[in-house]
Amino acid sequence: MDIHLIPDATLPATPGSGAGYRLRWQDGQGRAHEAACIIGRGGIIADKREGDGGTPVGRFPLRRVLYRPDRLPAPETALPVAALAPDEGWCDDPTHPDYNRPVTLPFPASHEVMWREDHVYDIVVVLGHNDDPPVPGLGSAIFMHLTRPDRTATAGCTALDLDDLRRLLSHCQPGDRLCVPDQGPMP
DSSP: OEEEEEEOTTSOOOTTSOOSEEEEEEOTTSOEEEEEEBOBTTOEESSOOTTSOOEEOEEEEEEEEEEOTTTSOOOOOSSOEEEOOTTEEEEOOTTSTTTTSEEESSOSSOEEESSOSSSTTSEEEEEOSSOSSOOTTSOOOOEEEEOOTTOOOBSSOEEEOHHHHHHHHHHOOTTOEEEEOOOOSOO
16 A cells, blocks of 8 residues: 655644645555645755654555554554664664664664654654665654644654644555655645
């Protein structure tokens, strides 16, 4: 199944908010589903670079799902699922050999902490962006995760509300992809 990111003028958007977008997909019975989503503060970017805040253009396989077992039960999905641990991170240092790979903390190079104090990574879908193999500088840690309470833009990921992400994952199968078309700058 392809999950399409589309602009939605009915959703509120302000420059840099990441709002004004929706995901659309069909389940196995051909029924259409939609959910409001948040994208990167840099908008949709065709030429993704590390730290630009943009959501990259492309078709990205949904690799696996990670979740915080101390906060939520495992999401129901046919995708591979694993519980996060407090010592998990994700390398975002383009000069390090583990760039755009999961790492164990403490870690000497720049990295994302996956076991966060907020709830943004309570459920994380790892997307197949710049990972086969990773090319230094072309972007790391591009996930689908949960929205912040104030619905602010992400650093390049796609974010959904908890109920919407659970609903989407319940329809997902291995081989499904997030499709982000080149749509120019954010509204």
